[in-house]
Amino acid sequence: MQETLIAAAERRASRDARHDRRFRWMLAGAGVFVLLALGGAALSMLWGGREAFATFGLDFVTSATWDPIGQQFGAWVPIYGTLVTAAIAMLIAIPVSFGIALFLTEVAPTWLRTPIGTAIELLAGIPSIIYGMWGLFVFVPMLAEHVYPWVDANLGQWPLIGSLFAGPPLGIGTLTAGLVLAIMVVPFISSVMRDVFLTVPTRLKESAYALGSTRWEVVWDVVLPYTRSAVIGGIFLGLGRALGETMAVTFVLGNAHELSTSLLMPGNSIAATIANEFAEADTDLYRSSLIALGFLLFVVTFIVLALAKLMLRQLAKREGR
Amino acid sequence: MLRTLKSKLFVAALAFTACGIAPAADVVGAGSTFVYPVMAKWSADYRAATQTRINYQAIGSGGGIAQIKARTVDFGASDKPLDAAELAAANLVQFPLVIGGVVPVVNVAGVAPGSIRFNGTVLGDIFLGKIKRWNDAAIVALNPGLNLPDQAITVVHRSDGSGTTFNFTNYLSKVNAEWKTKAGEGITVRWPVGIGGKGNEGVAAYVKQIKGGIGYVELTYALQSKMSYALMQNAAGEFVAPNEETFQAAADSAEWDKAQDFNLVITNAPGAKAWPIAATVFVMMNKQPKNADNAKAALAYFDWVFANGAKQASALHYVSLPAKVQAQAKAHWSTALKY
Numbered sequence: 246m247q248e249t250l251i252a253a254a255e256r257r258a259s260r261d262a263r264h265d266r267r268f269r270w271m272l273a274g275a276g277v278f279v280l281l282a283l284g285g286a287a288l289s290m291l292w293g294g295r296e297a298f299a300t301f302g303l304d305f306v307t308s309a310t311w312d313p314i315g316q317q318f319g320a321w322v323p324i325y326g327t328l329v330t331a332a333i334a335m336l337i338a339i340p341v342s343f344g345i346a347l348f349l350t351e352v353a354p355t356w357l358r359t360p361i362g363t364a365i366e367l368l369a370g371i372p373s374i375i376y377g378m379w380g381l382f383v384f385v386p387m388l389a390e391h392v393y394p395w396v397d398a399n400l401g402q403w404p405l406i407g408s409l410f411a412g413p414p415l416g417i418g419t420l421t422a423g424l425v426l427a428i429m430v431v432p433f434i435s436s437v438m439r440d441v442f443l444t445v446p447t448r449l450k451e452s453a454y455a456l457g458s459t460r461w462e463v464v465w466d467v468v469l470p471y472t473r474s475a476v477i478g479g480i481f482l483g484l485g486r487a488l489g490e491t492m493a494v495t496f497v498l499g500n501a502h503e504l505s506t507s508l509l510m511p512g513n514s515i516a517a518t519i520a521n522e523f524a525e526a527d528t529d530l531y532r533s534s535l536i537a538l539g540f541l542l543f544v545v546t547f548i549v550l551a552l553a554k555l556m557l558r559q560l561a562k563r564e565g566r
Numbered sequence: 567m568l569r570t571l572k573s574k575l576f577v578a579a580l581a582f583t584a585c586g587i588a589p590a591a592d593v594v595g596a597g598s599t600f601v602y603p604v605m606a607k608w609s610a611d612y613r614a615a616t617q618t619r620i621n622y623q624a625i626g627s628g629g630g631i632a633q634i635k636a637r638t639v640d641f642g643a644s645d646k647p648l649d650a651a652e653l654a655a656a657n658l659v660q661f662p663l664v665i666g667g668v669v670p671v672v673n674v675a676g677v678a679p680g681s682i683r684f685n686g687t688v689l690g691d692i693f694l695g696k697i698k699r700w701n702d703a704a705i706v707a708l709n710p711g712l713n714l715p716d717q718a719i720t721v722v723h724r725s726d727g728s729g730t731t732f733n734f735t736n737y738l739s740k741v742n743a744e745w746k747t748k749a750g751e752g753i754t755v756r757w758p759v760g761i762g763g764k765g766n767e768g769v770a771a772y773v774k775q776i777k778g779g780i781g782y783v784e785l786t787y788a789l790q791s792k793m794s795y796a797l798m799q800n801a802a803g804e805f806v807a808p809n810e811e812t813f814q815a816a817a818d819s820a821e822w823d824k825a826q827d828f829n830l831v832i833t834n835a836p837g838a839k840a841w842p843i844a845a846t847v848f849v850m851m852n853k854q855p856k857n858a859d860n861a862k863a864a865l866a867y868f869d870w871v872f873a874n875g876a877k878q879a880s881a882l883h884y885v886s887l888p889a890k891v892q893a894q895a896k897a898h899w900s901t902a903l904k905y
Contacts, residue, residue, distance in 0.1 A: 312756035313727075314749070386775050413718050415776055417761055500725030500762030511761040517725075521764055525727025525753050527628040 287543050294537025296530055305537060311502035313522075318534035320541055322502050326419060326512035327545060330494060331487040333423025333508070338430045338483055345431070346438030347464055362439065369432035377496030380425040381417075385497060388424075389416025393509055412509035415499070420508040422498040426490055430483035437479030441472040477557055481550060488546050491516040515542040592619040593864045597630020597643035600666060600729045600784065601847040605643070607878045608871050615874075620867055627729050627753065634658065634850045640860045642850040645729020646753060647829045657853045659902040660827050661895040663868065664875075665817045665885040666784055668734050668843040669808040671770070671793040673779040674700055676713055678794060680807050683708045685799035686741025686834070686842065692780060693721055693738065694745060695759035700778060708799075715778075722772040722781035725762025727753040733845040734782045737833035741842075782843075785809075786883040802838045809841075813885040816844035822891050828898070851903060858905045865899060872896065 291298075297305055297318060308319025345365065349358050393414030401411035412418075445468050453463045469476065499511020500521055515538050526532040595605075602624035609620035625633070627644040634642030635656045643663065653660055670689060672682055684692075688704050691697045697704055700714045724731045732753045739746040749755045763769040766787040773781040774791060785808050788795045797805045806812045819837030820830060834842050849868065855861040872895070876886040887895065 310756075313754045314752045314756060381771055381775075389775065413720065415720060415761065417772065417776070495725070495764055496768070500764065501757070501760060503759075513762075521725040521762070522727055522754060524626040525628045527631075527727070527753060 290540040296533035297537035323513045323515040323518045326514040330422045334426035334487040337427035342435035345435040350442040365432045373493045377493035380497040385416040408506045412507035417499045419512045426487045434483040441475035592621040594621045594639045595641040596623040596633045596639045598627045599624040640864045646732045658850045662846045667813045670796040683797045690738045690742025690745040717778040720776045720779045721760030737843045740834045800842045812841035816840035818888045862905045
């Protein structure tokens, strides 16, 4: 009797162990799949772009010439445009998202939280082409008529940074693309921030309030340190979208392969260049250069994320964790 | 817009029924987006008349050429002709199908459609960035009656590769020597100045929004969005407006019989009434197709288009080929293509 019980238990144990192993393999497979997909995509783009890299070498990254007739391709203008538009977007989107998330978790009356939260999630679901069309038909004329003339006349005259804001008020350009991107990534960042702010234990906050902290002190010294890594994760999510966004940027960036200091002037981005030119790229070198651009977008994203991770580690070290 | 949507839906419906029941293979073509609206209309009418389905995929001229070279489609369509050597290497035969036109459009206060005049030199200098303001002496000299403002010119060009750009830059290269050396001709070029809009719609939208803007679009888009198009001085020295008559005159006066394999771009055509930036859509077919029956059906379709397609073409602001050129095209394909 007892023996059969033991045997049954052993059978069960070994079955559990088998299931566990199987489960582990499945999880490992899922993890490896991501790695394989990433590596495969990067490698196939590197392979597709080999002709461009072989022909131009390092010049492909540093040259600002993009000449389909002369078959001279350099990626600096799109790389610069991608980085600058994403930087403008993050500069605006991070504080705004922070404000939205704090308002929703700490300040807003309870009845208001659900409708605003839902609105943000709906915003995140709008396809990017809609943002592009809205940007082109509504936002661009408004900026060109009312905002950029003022920017050019005032900020444009400042020493040092003046050249960033000087130029004819076309309405289409790097700054506009950055602004539209900011609006696009705010829902992503703010909804992540709101979710993680809600996980801060009430007793921590209440203790701080009990010690006489102001609302700002509670947020800055309790809520933010507690949720920092998740908040930065949310920012990365937004940054990734800003770097790779295609359609909305194409509509409002101006798609000009020209390097200009002014943010009011048109520029180009990696994703927009590929979307615009791939269909009619008529030579092998041209096509290869566009694929190589795609690879560079990979590299740029990777470097930006790696730098951010490094920064995070430095921060943690300074706090003695 | 609605029309293109409708025709797209129609093609989608075609493709859908094709994979469902159709036992006979469709004639498949691919290429130029410029010709797509009229091709879709022709295909619909042709199907109603003959039950033969023409499945045309507007993937761009470059894509169309690649596909017909690979023999994965029955015909390719391109806004840019191939030269004899390239045709021979790929075993292709080429002939013109339909004519369209590219028009400069401007957004300057007080300039009504058809009231501003350009010639090739001035237009080239504007797109080179040498003429920077609307009251520049060179523009004023061509437009003595117009009150042109002291306003900066913003050039708008295509950001995507396009047959429209090819015909436009081909024209500028013919009439402006500096353009030829600095920018050249092609489906996309190294633009000296300006901003890029995606597609005809993109260019039209930018020009409409930017005060002082100038761009180039197909005639349909200029008319649809009621933009101020320009009159151009043609090779004969006359100022002409873009319309069916001047497009046809361009096709008529072009010397097709002297061009081997119809390798001819009809910009800057010599006729007194010719619109200088007229554009031709070319069809390419393989001499040894994978499916000879389909190739034969495609030729029957083009034959039908030549005979019955003028009405649809002019409704969409294209111009059918002059009878003389149609006869040359037919003679060419019946000798060169033996299915």
